Amino acid sequence: MSGTLTTNTSSLASDRFDRPLKDLRVSVTDRCNFRCVYCMPKSVFDKGYKFLPKAELLTFEEIERVAMAAADLGVTKIRLTGGEPLVRRDLEQLITKIRNVPGITDISMTTNASLLTRERARSLRSAGLQRLNVSLDAMDDETFMRVNDVGISVQTVLDGIEHAAQANFESLKINMVVKKGLNDHSILPMARFFHGTGQILRFIEFMDVGNSNAWNLSHVTTSQEIADLINAELPIAPAKANYRGEVAKRWEYLDGGGEVGIISSVSAPFCGDCSRARLSATGSIYTCLFASGGHDMRPALREGDVDAVRNKLQQLWSVRADRYSETRTQVSVIRPKVEMSFIGG
Numbered sequence: 001m002s003g004t005l006t007t008n009t010s011s012l013a014s015d016r017f018d019r020p021l022k023d024l025r026v027s028v029t030d031r032c033n034f035r036c037v038y039c040m041p042k043s044v045f046d047k048g049y050k051f052l053p054k055a056e057l058l059t060f061e062e063i064e065r066v067a068m069a070a071a072d073l074g075v076t077k078i079r080l081t082g083g084e085p086l087v088r089r090d091l092e093q094l095i096t097k098i099r100n101v102p103g104i105t106d107i108s109m110t111t112n113a114s115l116l117t118r119e120r121a122r123s124l125r126s127a128g129l130q131r132l133n134v135s136l137d138a139m140d141d142e143t144f145m146r147v148n149d150v151g152i153s154v155q156t157v158l159d160g161i162e163h164a165a166q167a168n169f170e171s172l173k174i175n176m177v178v179k180k181g182l183n184d185h186s187i188l189p190m191a192r193f194f195h196g197t198g199q200i201l202r203f204i205e206f207m208d209v210g211n212s213n214a215w216n217l218s219h220v221t222t223s224q225e226i227a228d229l230i231n232a233e234l235p236i237a238p239a240k241a242n243y244r245g246e247v248a249k250r251w252e253y254l255d256g257g258g259e260v261g262i263i264s265s266v267s268a269p270f271c272g273d274c275s276r277a278r279l280s281a282t283g284s285i286y287t288c289l290f291a292s293g294g295h296d297m298r299p300a301l302r303e304g305d306v307d308a309v310r311n312k313l314q315q316l317w318s319v320r321a322d323r324y325s326e327t328r329t330q331v332s333v334i335r336p337k338v339e340m341s342f343i344g345g
Contacts, residue, residue, distance in 0.1 A: 013073040015320035022275035023077045024070045026063055027343050030281050032084040034112055035149040038177055042149055058283050062301045064097040066279055069310035071103035080109040092127035099128030113160025114152050121167035131171040132164050138186040139193055172199050178221045179206040191230050195257040202248050202261035223264035244273055278343040286343050287320045
């Protein structure tokens with residue numbers, strides 16, 4: 001493999017709105033052991049659904065090549081996603097490869113934690129995984145099983161969270177997607193449970209990602225509604241962002257019980273600071289979570305030349321003009337969007 005790269009500030013990528021490329025989300029698989037109704041509903045992803053054969057997935061070496069190219073363009077953060085990333089074997093090997101890429105300083109993963117044993121949490125941490133985001137959408141089994149639709153209990157995920165806590169990740173966050181009429185009654189129970197634990201709970205507005213989750217604006221509980229509900233029982237105050245482009249607005253409990261975050265991509269879009277690209281499990285780059293299509297990187301990847309990958313990625317980013325969340329209400333034509341399970345959140 002040619003093209004061992006070091007970061008060159010003259011080659012940093014910038015799009016048409018002068019947004020830098022700083023974050024790369026990497027989907028390692030399109031498979032998941034959940035069938036969450038807002039992501040992979042059984043009506044679409046049933047027993048007959050054809051997932052990608054293993055031979056079509058990017059190899060860890062190919063993902064490493066993209067990471068090297070992205071780092072040379074200014075990427076410092078890489079997040080592993082899916083599907084559910086833990087259904088892919090030997091992730092530790094990939095994490096080790098990414099850890100050794102010059103310029104990459106932050107490696108994280110989003111998971112439902114149902115497969116996160118104590119041993120797996122430790123091995124992922126030892127390999128170099130620094131931060132973990134765990135999806136949990138309710139505190140009661142009835143609601144949570146209605147969301148995941150495969151009978152997984154809340155305790156299974158809480159066990160995974162405890163295993164992660166014991167492995168001493170640098171950051172452990174809990175993500176709850178809030179859909180009105182489905183689990184919005186769980187907002188306060190979630191806030192109460194994680195208050196004072198040191199684990200940051202983040203609420204995510206129900207988004208119109210993909211084509212199969214039957215999204216409707218009436219199903220959105222807004223960030224202001226969420227904040228008001230929490231504040232009425234556990235008073236909170238706005239906190240400063242940790243960095244430009246942080247997707248969650250931070251709130252701190254006034255009693256010192258930690259913080260919560262609220263992601264407002266529907267009611268208060270943050271496209272202006274978006275610095276994220278997404279790599280699908282088959283090697284396509286998507287420059288927006290709501291994109292209709294991606295750009296196939298496999299021809300450049302199969303050349304085995306990091307320079308070719310870097311040049312292609314820089315070209316794609318330089319013409320990027322995506323700002324879907326800011327313009328969704330202005331769009332009169334409904335266009336298909338890639339499923340979130342294919343490119344990660």
